[in-house]
Amino acid sequence: MPTKKKADDRPPIFVAIDKGDDETVEELLKDEPSNLNMRNKDGWTPLIAAAYCGELDMVNLLIKAGADVKAACRDGDTALHYAAAQGHGDIICALAKHGAKLDVKDKDGETPYNVAGKNMKIRKLITQLLDSRLDDEGGEDIGYADEEGEWEEVEEAEAATLQPTK
Numbered sequence: 149m150p151t152k153k154k155a156d157d158r159p160p161i162f163v164a165i166d167k168g169d170d171e172t173v174e175e176l177l178k179d180e181p182s183n184l185n186m187r188n189k190d191g192w193t194p195l196i197a198a199a200y201c202g203e204l205d206m207v208n209l210l211i212k213a214g215a216d217v218k219a220a221c222r223d224g225d226t227a228l229h230y231a232a233a234q235g236h237g238d239i240i241c242a243l244a245k246h247g248a249k250l251d252v253k254d255k256d257g258e259t260p261y262n263v264a265g266k267n268m269k270i271r272k273l274i275t276q277l278l279d280s281r282l283d284d285e286g287g288e289d290i291g292y293a294d295e296e297g298e299w300e301e302v303e304e305a306e307a308a309t310l311q312p313t314k
Contacts, residue, residue, distance in 0.1 A: 168201070191222035
């Protein structure tokens, strides 16, 4: 006898993010702007879900729409924690570029660096971003000082190559 498929009871914006459906997310935000700050049963925002899924275009869309890059779920984890845990260097850079706090601690006292685990590329990226300095206009450069003390910028395209090590 065929089993009934359980209905997906998640809010539509989370279903669309999970499917990588940028167009639907854009429509849902246009139709109901409050979708931007909606929380799922775990306290995730759409931005946290997009960061977890590795959807850079979706992350950028949500940030442009006004998503809070510092928002945390019930466990205190931010989009940056999830991007670090999943090894999404490009998303880490995008979040950092828009003001996400790189050394924020969750309820267990763990930072994005800690949750990156053994992924040394992501840990290096986070360290480089933490070493970044303020530029002359007061904004933040994404980069680090190299061994000779020269400033090296980290581009989002470069960060995209920093994927999990196996």
